[in-house]
Amino acid sequence: MFHALRVSDNEARDGASAARVGIGGPVGSGKTALIEALIPVLQRRNIDFAVVTNDLVTKEDAERLRRSGLIDPARVSAVEAGACPHTVIREDPTLNIAAGDELEARFPGLELILFESGGDNLASTFSLDLVDWWIFVIDVAGGDDIPRKRGPGLLRCDLLVVNKVDLAPHVGVDLDRMLADARQVRGTKPVIPTNLKSGVGVEAVVDAISAAVLFRV
Amino acid sequence: MLRVLQAIWQADGAFPSGAFAFSYGIEGALALRRDMTLGDFEALVAAMLKRRWASYDRVALLWSYRAGGDLEAIAAVDREVEASTLIETLRTGSRRNGGAYLASHARLGQPLAIALRDDVQAGNCLGHIAVMQGAVWSELGLDEALAQLCSGYTAASGVITAAIRLGAMGALQGQGVLQRCLPLIEQLAAQEVPDDVELSSFVPFLDIAAARHAQADLRLFAN
Numbered sequence A: 001m002f003h004a005l006r007v008s009d010n011e012a013r014d015g016a017s018a019a020r021v022g023i024g025g026p027v028g029s030g031k032t033a034l035i036e037a038l039i040p041v042l043q044r045r046n047i048d049f050a051v052v053t054n055d056l057v058t059k060e061d062a063e064r065l066r067r068s069g070l071i072d073p074a075r076v077s078a079v080e081a082g083a084c085p086h087t088v089i090r091e092d093p094t095l096n097i098a099a100g101d102e103l104e105a106r107f108p109g110l111e112l113i114l115f116e117s118g119g120d121n122l123a124s125t126f127s128l129d130l131v132d133w134w135i136f137v138i139d140v141a142g143g144d145d146i147p148r149k150r151g152p153g154l155l156r157c158d159l160l161v162v163n164k165v166d167l168a169p170h171v172g173v174d175l176d177r178m179l180a181d182a183r184q185v186r187g188t189k190p191v192i193p194t195n196l197k198s199g200v201g202v203e204a205v206v207d208a209i210s211a212a213v214l215f216r217v
Numbered sequence B: 001m002l003r004v005l006q007a008i009w010q011a012d013g014a015f016p017s018g019a020f021a022f023s024y025g026i027e028g029a030l031a032l033r034r035d036m037t038l039g040d041f042e043a044l045v046a047a048m049l050k051r052r053w054a055s056y057d058r059v060a061l062l063w064s065y066r067a068g069g070d071l072e073a074i075a076a077v078d079r080e081v082e083a084s085t086l087i088e089t090l091r092t093g094s095r096r097n098g099g100a101y102l103a104s105h106a107r108l109g110q111p112l113a114i115a116l117r118d119d120v121q122a123g124n125c126l127g128h129i130a131v132m133q134g135a136v137w138s139e140l141g142l143d144e145a146l147a148q149l150c151s152g153y154t155a156a157s158g159v160i161t162a163a164i165r166l167g168a169m170g171a172l173q174g175q176g177v178l179q180r181c182l183p184l185i186e187q188l189a190a191q192e193v194p195d196d197v198e199l200s201s202f203v204p205f206l207d208i209a210a211a212r213h214a215q216a217d218l219r220l221f222a223n
Ligand SMILES: Nc1nc2c(ncn2[C@@H]2O[C@H](COP(=O)(O)OP(=O)(O)O)[C@@H](O)[C@H]2O)c(=O)[nH]1
Pocket: A025, A026, A027, A028, A029, A030, A031, A032, A033, A034, A119, A163, A164, A165, A166, A167, A194, A195, A196, A197, A198
């Protein structure tokens, strides 16, 4: 498996002060639901944040977040992905970079920007030009063989979230086995099971973000 | 030869500039004319090159190129483009495309791109793509002819790539259209651009299509 090459300090993201975190994963796995669940926890912990969504068609996810009443709508930016959800986070992340820069200019105290990918397949990965750290969200209803398929997204992400654990009994998935498989293919990198309908695992995800990029424990 | 290589580098679709997310009216046009033939599409691209690119984007590009890195002069060209782009999604699309293009060059350490990006963030400049390209390409050492060829090529390949991604034609059919556009781009780029000419754009079908596209519930491209 390829890994990202380290860059020297002077090649790292210039001028960017807010930490940038990517949230990727297949369509419907719960990326927007995860952001909706993270918002109140981030607010309670006084973390100054904003969100950039990458919708495939229209601005559905951005509108859903803006209308949720959870977050100041000005803190949600939408980037259309031109029918290419992977291009906008990997080969050409410049629209997202510019959206992040613009949010930072508008909200000078910003500590964290979450980028929601438009939803792709198991091969999608984030460019390290764009994010410092990224989460990949899969769900149990997608099948317990997903970890064994070893997609690059699942292997290379900094945090793997296995969502919709509440659905395991309904879709005939052996959750323990699925989590064990995921941990086995990921070595020492973390895996967090979540149920975003009830909030299980959300605090643990915020802990992981805080420790990794906000240097708060 | 280095300046030719720089031009190839800038015209390459792999150079990240945000362009892939914009169709500049093509998505709307394909939705309006469901019976469009490949020949109709080719004629539309030719019309866009003649009556939008050559007389509008190319002129703004050259003015900005000739500003020789003077931020005030570049901002003045930028305001002119803003004021004369009627269709809102074409205007905002051009600004967002320009912002992404600047983000790329700024990350690569190009000093004028960094200054322009900061000017856009500060509200002193709007960042229209053709204007930003003219400014940065002049710094990179492209001559006027190469800057125009890069601009014309990326304009044509951008809309053709969008049409391919929308499933309107095959990848090779699209490359056939692009190949046949090359002599036209060369011919248009040879026309002189005096400093006192007006920016002019007249492709009503594409403009109307872009305006209607802005109202569509379902769309893949930003314009
Ligand atoms: N049962 C259950 N449903 C969930 C959970 N998380 C998300 N969903 C549902 O899954 C669907 C897709 O979620 P969404 O966040 O839009 O997915 P995205 O495409 O990855 O952004 C929605 O109907 C959510 O309500 C969960 O933990 N359990």
